[in-house]
Amino acid sequence: MERKYLPSLSCLAFAVGLFLPVFIHAQDPADVPRDPSDWSAFVNGGDNPVMRDTFRMQTFRQLPEDNWPYELPDEATIIVNSDEPKLKGHYGSHSLKIPIKTRVDFAHFDLGIYQNAIIIPHFTCMYFPDDGILWAKTFRTNKADEAAIFTQSDVKDNLKELSFRSLTVSEMYPGISFFGTTESMQTSQSYYYIDSLYAYGDIPRYSLFTGQGGWNDTIRWSHLPTARRRSALIQGEATIDRPESADRILIGDGGLNLTARGSLKANNITLLSRTDGGAYLRSAGELDLGGQLTIEHTLPEKGKWYFFSLPFDLYLSGIDSDWTLGDSETTGTGDYLYLAEYDGDNRSLTQSATGNWRILDHPGSDALLIEKHKGYLIAIDEGATALTIRFSSKANGIPADFAQSERLTISLPVSNDGENDGWLLCGNPYPAPLPLKAIADNPDIDNRVYLYNNGNYQAYQIGSDQAIPAMSAFFVKAKQATTLESDLTATNGADLRSLIPVEGMTKALAEPQVPNSTTGLDAPALQTGIQVNGRQLAIHIPGQKVEIQLFNLSGQLRLQRSLSDGIGSIPLTLPEGIYLVKAYTDHKTYHLKIRIQD
Structure with missing residues (x-):
């Protein structure tokens, strides 16, 4: 194999200028369709912008982003750059220090769909003998190229130190190795250093x-x-x-x-x-x-x-x-959008179950509007x-332990257990369904939650197999000041069939009452008129023609049916799994996620 010096090898371009080892950002975000059923066409079409991506990197700092494996020879060490003052122009805090005659190999990788890929190492050499040469070896299918990337002549004015420099290796090479050569026996202080290695490519x-x-x-x-x-x-x-x-x-x-x-x-x-x-x-x-x-x-x-x-x-x-x-x-x-809150304190003071909803006023400034x-x-x-x-949310306003466990403090004007005392409208604090099993038992509340459904409030037992939808709200009734605690990490999530439906109300705003019975394991019928019973999809939207479509999670249409009067049952013979149901009428589109299982 013939070794070539840098000037004669066109695929290696020496760059002494500034190179910053940072991620390359894409242009402004594309206008992504808001209907997920359009996403497949979007990502495979011309509107999906191509960007320059750093898909392999190694900084020797054990960062999560350091995803380029390499073989570390016994003679090589990872050093802290500040420990060797003669090193100039390095990036980051660490470097790989390798004796001149030792080879280091960075793993080959599959370019996949990446186009126009380049590799950029950042390196320097120290105390090379007069005949010392540092080589870069790159690999392609059935072919390897070697090029000299450093010789003693690169050290100007005979100084025995050199600033780090970068090298661009183009033509989509899937891997790279470095090694030095010399005939000298005086190499105990001859090293080359690599402080970073990056691979870039174009990808949607x-x-x-x-x-x-x-x-x-x-x-x-x-x-x-x-x-x-x-x-x-x-x-x-x-x-x-x-x-x-x-x-x-x-x-x-x-x-x-x-x-x-x-x-x-x-x-x-x-x-x-x-x-x-x-x-x-x-x-x-x-x-x-x-x-x-x-x-x-x-x-x-x-x-x-x-x-x-x-x-x-x-x-x-x-x-x-x-x-x-x-x-x-x-x-x-x-x-216009409108928000209303529930005044449970007023209900307790007036002992009246009507007139306790309050329309929120416009705050007139950037005030807190909705409280978690x-x-x-x-x-x-x-x-x-x-x-x-x-x-x-506010920028940088989401904590690291977001959506894990929550604690709500409940304060009451009086401690009383009357029918109109202790009512509080709580929000689901998670961006996910809240299983009632995730709410801690509390003797200071009546161990139930109340949700509006089918024209009235339904009571559900805490600890049962139901789940409160994300971005929804529920009432609790407390006997005295206490805390309501929940831990979403302690559950595996509720069965999708147990998601409690939430119905809209007209201008006559209803208020919860203490019920005679509590719903336990069985969820009430969905207000949309669509639910799963075993391997049957039950539809009850009377008086309307309904078009039913069933999709798998890959967006593939797996079943399509039409009901002329909006009432019927469709057998579900598809494999077990999660599916998306869309039901179309002349006036409305219904969405439902279901699980088919035996």
Whole structure:
């Protein structure tokens, strides 16, 4: 094999200029469709921007991002750069120090769908003999090239020190090795140093995850697993069980699960939420969110009140700028949203179960509007032009242990157990369904939660197999001041069939009462008129033609039926698993996530 010196090898370009070992950012985010059923076409089409991605790196600092394996010879060591003052121009804090005659190999990798890949090492040499040469060896299929990247002539004015320099290796090489040569026997102080090594390539920015599996299951992604400054679209159920990173994550008809061993570093996460389900985020690990958590919440209808909450404190500036917060003084129609809170103290003082809802006033400044742990009613004006509202947290306002365990302090004006005492509207503090098994037993409350459904309030036993939907709210009745505690990490999540439905209310705002009975294991019929009974999909939307579509988590249409009068039962002969149901009428579209199991 012929060795070549740098000037004669065109594929190696020596760059003495400034090279900063940072991630290369994409251009501004693309306008991603808000209907997850359109995501497959988006990621595979021309609107998915191509970006420069750092897909392999090694800084010798044991960072989570250091994903380029290498073989460390016995003679080589990892040093702290500040311990060797003669090293100049290094990046970071550590370097790999290698004797001149020792070879270090960085692992080969599959370029996959990456295009225009380059490798950039940052290196220097110290006390090389006069005939000393440092070589870089690169590899392609059935071919290897070697090039001299340092000789003694590179040391100007005979100084025995040299600043770090970078080298660009192009033509999509999948690996690289370094070694030095010399005939001299005086090499005890002759070393070369590498403080970082990066591989870049072009790849579509957005990758779509479908089905169920781990974050690194390549088969689940349209364009390889998302990492670093790339962005993810989740239309399935993804699990993270080790450190991962991304720029932007959008979760549609599916969810993201962080195990106790998992961690996620991201800039922004968006959940596409609906009153009947939609996206969720469950975490038992560590979440490092540098930007915002955004909830894009879609209401079924205009002009109705729906129970609502958020898993973070919301300030006025966190509401979508397309919407205006209305209050009791608002006149006219348009893109107004309204919020109402429940005054349980007033009910206790007046001993009246009517007139205790309060429309929130416009605060007039960027004040705290929605409190985490607190429940509300939300409605949009009948003259609004949309059904979806975007709510965003403060930047860098999500803690690392977000969505794990929560504690709500309940204070009461008096300690009494009368029918009108102790009522409190609580919010689901998690961006995921809250299983009633995750709420701790508490003798100071009546061990029930109350949710509005089928035109009235239903009581559900704490500890039963039900789950409160994400972004929803529920009543509790306390006997005295206490705390309501929950731990989402202690449960595996409720069966999707047990998700308690939440119904909208008209202008006559109902208030909860102490019931004669409590719902235990069996959930009431869904207000949408769609539910699963074993392997039957029951439809009850009388008087309307209904088109039914059933999709798997990969977005594939698996079943389609039509009911002329809106009433019927459809056999479910598909394999066990989770499916998405869409039911279309002339006036409304219903969404439901179901689990088929024997």
